[in-house]
Amino acid sequence: MSIQKVAVITGASQGIGAGLVEAYRKLGYGVVATSRTIAESQDPNVLTVQGDIADPATAERVIAAGLERFGRIDTLVNNAGIFVAKPFTDYSQDDFATVVGVNLAGFFRITQLAVERMLTQGAGHVVNITTSLVDNADSNVPSVMASLTKGGLQSATKSLAIEYATRGVRVNAVSPGTIKTPMHPGEHHQALAALHPMRRMGEVGDIVDAVTYLETASFVTGEILHVDGGMSAGH
Structure with missing residues (x-):
């Protein structure tokens, strides 16, 4: 099967990221998969790149490797994320640096490089994975670092969607429970399930389905798609 399009997926070694690699391959995409510990793939159309996404040099290597192997970048899924839940005054400087590094710096450079390429191609799609806690803080889950960083991504999603609306690049987000x-x-x-009005946790497939919907939804940009068992609707 010839590769028509190429997706870059961060945080791709396990969980949602691994599910996304599989889903994009089923859609016929070549995939550039990156995380700190990702193993080589047996699939010739999956290129794996190890690295810490908080380091801008990782972003440079990932995009360069993708272009060298496949010649194009059509989609970027910013899935890499770190979640540290603590009372606000308990966060250390190291916590702050780590969470900002992965969740914000990790988004910033790779998205710049991917969008530059998409603009030269005349089309592209960026999907950011955020969290429902951004819209719905929960006293049971003190998590201001998630709100600060993933909230930044959510706002950036809308800003970038508008900046590039006439230039063929769509930008959306999925906001999981x-x-x-x-x-x-x-x-x-059990405790985590109880945080959701539906009283259950989500499955990796729920998020993968949301991302693949956005991938094919050519008239949707700037959307924050909540996949959260009702959390965003209320408690």
């Missing part, structure tokens, strides 16, 4: 991934140990699942 709590999803069953290796990030959340099994013993916490």
Whole structure:
């Protein structure tokens, strides 16, 4: 199968990221998959690049490698994220630097490089993965660092969507509730399920389906698509 389009996916080694790699391959895309610990793929149309997305040099390597292998970049999914829930006054300077590094700096450089390429091609799509806590703070989950960083991504989604609306580049976000991934140990699942009005956690497939919908929805840009068991509607 010849590769028609190419998707770059960050945080791609497990959970939602791994699900997205598989989904984009099913759509016939070549995939550039990056994370700190990602292993080589046996699929010739999946190029893996190891690196810390908080380091701008990783972004440069990922995009350069994708262009060298496939010659184009059509979609970027900013899925890499780190979640540190603590009372506000307990966050350390290291916590701050780590979360801002992955969630904001990690988005910034790779998105600049990807969008530059999309503009020369005349089309492209960026999807940012945020969190429903941005819109709906919860006293059971003190998480101002998630709100600060993922909230920044959510606002940037709308800003970029408008900046590029006439130039063929769409920018959207998916705002998940709590999803069953290796990030959340099994013993916490019951408590996490209770945070959602539907009283269950989401599955990786729920988020993957939302991203693939946005991928094909050519008239949708600047959208924050909540996939959160009702959290964004209220409690």
